[in-house]
Amino acid sequence: MSWRNNKTNPYLTYAVILFFIFDGTALGLNIWLTQRVQNQTIELNLAGRQRMLSQKMVKEFLYAPPGAATPDLREKLSQTVNLFDRTLNAFRMGGTTLDTDGNLVTLNTFNNRHYFELVEKAWGTWVPMRQDLNNYTKTPTAELFLRINQRLDAQSTLLLNYMNELALAIETQARYETGQIRLLQTIALILGMLNFVAAFWLYRLRLQALEQEQSLIDSLLNSMPSAMVFTDDQGHLIQANPKFTALLGLDLDSAAQHKIEDLIIPYPDKQGIWQLSFLATHRAIVKVEKTSAYQDDKHLIVWRIEDVSEDFAEREQLSSLAYKDPLTGLDNRMAFEEHFNQQNQLACSDHLYALMFLDLNNFKQINDTFGHNKGDMILREVGFRLKQFVSDSFHIARYGGDEFILLLQNIRDEESAIAKAEYLVESLKAPYYVGSEILYIDASIGITTFTGKQSNTTKIISKADKAMYQAKKNHNGHNVHLIQWEG
Incomplete structure (x- = not known):
């Protein structure tokens, strides 16, 4: 071509x-x-x-x-x-x-x-x-x-x-x-x-001029640092530089058998980010810029394609760090609040939700007695045990220190929420092997339930926090306390 x-x-x-x-x-x-x-x-x-x-x-x-x-x-x-x-x-x-x-x-x-x-x-x-x-x-x-x-x-x-x-x-x-x-x-x-x-002489001169023009264009295209592709309005390839074929891992004739939309597809849930399709030899993440051009009054589309796989991976990693707690691997407070607000916007009036606030009992004594390193080891193990309960309808995050926050969606009734919380507490009572020490710890959970979309999620979290402190205060074998939300 x-x-x-x-x-x-x-x-x-x-x-x-x-x-x-x-x-x-x-x-x-x-x-x-x-x-x-x-x-x-x-x-x-x-x-x-x-x-x-x-x-x-x-x-x-x-x-x-x-x-x-x-x-x-x-x-x-x-x-x-x-x-x-x-x-x-x-x-x-x-x-x-x-x-x-x-x-x-x-x-x-x-x-x-x-x-x-x-x-x-x-x-x-x-x-x-x-x-x-x-x-x-x-x-x-x-x-x-x-x-x-x-x-x-x-x-x-x-x-x-x-x-x-x-x-x-x-x-x-x-x-x-x-x-x-x-x-x-x-x-x-x-x-x-x-x-x-x-x-005939003029025709030969014209051919020579076209060959020189083509050679110049090919040279410019080949020297471009990015992949360049020219297509018609239907997406059929007209010309591409070697950077494009190298990016695809295909020769030009093989690539020309497909439309550009079959070779480059939008990346899911990432506006402005594209990905090479399964037709390519590897699924690189690319950035695409499109401009218009004309050849003999024929409209063309110029695609500038840049491989941003490394930058994308770094940004995803940074984004993950921004929303993950590095010690437990659970979502952090910012991630939970964002998730909670999103779910609140989608909440249905006939669905029951439970917000739980979990706090480890006597964790300060463990830190003071055995040191912060062993305290971190316990927190890491708590995070591991809580991860086993994470699902599409049960979101768990570390809220800070020894506090964890949980959102349970679409529950049947309040008794179901209490039963779930008690099961969580029981799973945390199993012994913790910290170096040569065997330690035991339990937790208190405060619960507040609500239905439908709420105008103030901060107050709901505050209500669950208050219920958790009530559970600690009434600690007599019952580590779970529920306060109904009447917002």
């Missing part, structure tokens, strides 16, 4: 247009010449036939003297006279006549002055003879025969000469015009060939 600006060089366009103009001119001249030669051939043939007809009339007239002029002879003479007259009149005024094969042809009025003068002279000589000949074919009298014979002796040669001159003039003009047109054809063809050579 290549990125090219395919806009046509205007000089190349002009050269191609001129080539077709010159070539079309030569072709047009050839067609016009062919038609002109055909017309001149017809005129030349008809002029030659007029010479023959003038001689034929004399013979047919002499073969039909009075007394011997049979109807057949007179009919033949009449046909010859009429054909000669019709053709000469067509030369003079334009019109139709019959060609040498008996086909109807149309002649145009002569524009050549010399032609016209010859035809007019022939017409002036012919008209007096035509009337007498037409009369003779109808009534062949001796007097009319004698008069026509005298006219023919005086004027038939003159009429023949006019027809000879006309034929010669037409032939000479035809040769001259043919030569001129052939010259124009040759010039047009030469110009066309020169223009073709120029067009």
